[in-house]
Amino acid sequence: MESWRGRLQPLAAVLLGLSLGLAVTAVAGENPWNVLKVLAQSSLGSWYDLGMTLFYATPLIFTGLSVAVAFQAGLFNIGAEGQLVFGALGVAAVGALAPGVPSPLAPLVGILAAVVGGGLWGFIPGWLRARRGSHEVINTIMLNFVAAGLSSWVTLYLLRNMDSQNPETRPVGAGYLLGHFSSVFGDAPFSGAFFLALLAAFGVWVLLWKTPLGFEIRAVGQNESAARAAGIDGARIRILAMTLAGALAGLVGVGEVMGNSGKFRMGFSPDFGFVGIAVALLGRNRPVGVIAAALLFGALQKGTAALDFETEHVTRDLSSIIQALVILSVSAEGLWSWMKRRKGGMGA
Amino acid sequence: MNAAETGAWALLIQLAASTLRVSTPLVLAALGGLASERSGVINIALEGMMLVGALAAAIVTHSTASPWLGVGAGMAAGALLALLYGLCVIRLRSDQIVAGTAINLLAAGIAPFVCKVLYGATGQTPSIGIENRFQSGPTWMAFALVLAVAAWLRWTPSGLWVRFAGEHPEALSTAGIRVNRVRWAGVVLSGVLSGLGGAALSIQLSSAFSRNMTAGRGFMALAALIFGKWRPVPTALACLLFGFADAIQIRLQGVVLWGSEPVPVQFIQILPYVVTVLVLAGLVGQARAPRALGQFFDRG
Known part of the structure; x- marks a missing residue:
């Protein structure tokens, strides 16, 4: 019964959010049916479009997993945005400072740098929560801004690309760059990072549901005092889970720096970290759900990008509106219990 | 006074004035957050409420040439978004952090959307002439409101209700006051004040x-x-401290204080956030949140 509702509720929320979003476009003077057609065509209409959708979905899988892992440990990670910045900066810094590392080794070094950069930025709020008792929500919000400031300093003062007008770091060595599958997806920057994301999702599933450590993490998330009674060190688990969450978000840097731009570009993330909250929520904090939700939001991101030139009054900002409406719908517990009650009442 | 001293005084006065100006939106939004959080509702949606307030104020001021109508529109827009937030967290039992994040996302999407519909471009609204902008009005308002809110919380019955809704909602309920009504008031007030803060941003600063x-x-x-x-x-x-950091980093841009490199303004920019983390960790003083902050109250 619970799982039936659990599966249907996200779907209903997506439909509700999408319908409300399309209703908004009608207010703006567009034909919602036409908008929907543009969204579908531009996200899935060709191999190139599909490649772009998967490219956009990749960072969302990482940030969705990041939020989900923290959530399983009873923590709210609003800091994926800062963690992914540090992950990407880590990759870019290593790639720019050690450009000569040869190809089979370099991507591994890059992945490690992303994990360390993001992990560090997850460890801090984890430690603060576990050892100082300060709430991770505020801390991660604050650390997002600190990450933005520090990354801007590193980019502009330490690793600046002097050949570019844009605020970005020097390019990474050629060995770090991941190939594109251009025979399939054309010019879309689809890279092996997508498979890394799937692998990470599988890894999270194994860790959380198939290992003793994962059991401890979920135990702390579900009932900390019971977990403590069972001899689990909640503080240690929380630090670990938050570090892991940071590392997962940091892996966004792999797709962005090694798979796409070859450098750290300030402000490259259009709120991947925040959309990750929606992805985790919609995916009910399960790896498979996260992948499905990330694909959906990736398609939304690619689809809405086409609205800029395919429609008169609507732009890509529609994606934020729809995402927000989906989050509000899926999180409104009261809405669903009210509908259930009403349905029950009608049956009786 | 010699020339150097006069220069230093002028600089100091300038710095003080710009601190007051840039603190204005912060003070207003923070008072809004205070109204909501003291009543027991976490409010990370201040950002979104400010944004729609700034937008509405700019649109209405531009089209009516009246900054007062603009301010009213900013407050109304903030309140409208607050109503949606209240509906989610007070009525529909949404998680306050999740819903707050969504509200911010919604505002970030709606603002360029409205700009595009009205002006054909997502970037910004048309510029408002200096004669239709506020010079210092919102700043006076902000600091008067600080005293007003302080007095309200401390000395009025409704201020007491707000404090109890955040600390001991059960006790308030037992006394016959509807907790969720008080929280509705707190949340809507946070929208009004954040909207006003946003208006200060777009039609004063x-x-x-x-x-x-x-x-x-x-x-x-x-x-x-x-x-x-x-x-x-x-x-x-x-807010004044953070505003001062902001004002000084504008001043220090490109200035060489020691060595040969200009001061990296990034370190001043992140200061408020670092300070907050340290305060929360108990490393600089101690902060205690309202006891019932973030808890859904199940009885209207």
Whole structure:
């Protein structure tokens, strides 16, 4: 019964959010049916479009997993945005400072740098929560801004690309760059990072549901005092889970720096970290759900990008509106219990 | 006084004036956050409420040439978004952090959307002439409101209700006051004040609304609220401190203080956030949140 509702509720929320979003476009003077057609065509209409959708979905899988892992440990990670910045900066810094590392080794070094950069930025709020008792929500919000400031300093003062007008770091060595599958997806920057994301999702599933450590993490998330009674060190688990969450978000840097731009570009993330909250929520904090939700939001991101030139009054900002409406719908517990009650009442 | 001294005084006065100006939106939004959080509702949606306030104020001021109508529109827009937030967290039992994040996302999407519909471009609203902009009005309002809110919380019955809704909602309910009604008031007030803060941003500190113009000020207001331990006057002082950091980093851009490199302004920019983390960790003073903050109250 619970799982039936659990599966249907996200779907209903997506439909509700999408319908409300399309209703908004009608207010703006567009034909919602036409908008929907543009969204579908531009996200899935060709191999190139599909490649772009998967490219956009990749960072969302990482940030969705990041939020989900923290959530399983009873923590709210609003800091994926800062963690992914540090992950990407880590990759870019290593790639720019050690450009000569040869190809089979370099991507591994890059992945490690992303994990360390993001992990560090997850460890801090984890430690603060576990050892100082300060709430991770505020801390991660604050650390997002600190990450933005520090990354801007590193980019502009330490690793600046002097050949570019844009605020970005020097390019990474050629060995770090991941190939594109251009025979399939054309010019879309689809890279092996997508498979890394799937692998990470599988890894999270194994860790959380198939290992003793994962059991401890979920135990702390579900009932900390019971977990403590069972001899689990909640503080240690929380630090670990938050570090892991940071590392997962940091892996966004792999797709962005090694798979796409070859450098750290300030402000490259259009709120991947925040959309990750929606992805985790919609995916009910399960790896498979996260992948499905990330694909959906990736398609939304690619689809809405086409609205800029395919429609008169609507732009890509529609994606934020729809995402927000989906989050509000899926999180409104009261809405669903009210509908259930009403349905029950009608049956009786 | 010699020339150097006069220069130093002039600089100091300039710095003080610009501190007051740039603190204005922070103070207003932080007071809004205070109204909501003291009543027991976490409010990370301040950022979004400020953004729609800034947008509405710029649109209405531009089309009516009246900054007063603009301010009213800013407050109304903030209140409208607050109503949606209240509906989610007070009525529909949404998680307050999740819903707050969604509200911010919604505002970030709606603002360029409205700009596009009205002006054909997502970037910004048309510029407002200096004669139709506020010079210092919102700043006076902000600091008068600090005292007003402090007095309200301390000495009026409804202020007491707000404090109890955040500390001991059961006790308030037992006394026959509807907790969720008090929280509705707190949340809507947070929208009104944040909207006013947004208006100060677009029609006092600048001449138009531009994309993402709040740039994290809602979160900085939240930081000030925590730094100020959820009390009006200390919160306003925290806003002034953060505003001072902001003013000084504008001044210090490109200035060489020591060595040969200009001061990296980034370190001044992140200061408010670092301070907040340290305060929360108990490394600089102690902060205690309202006891029932973030808890859904199940009885209207």
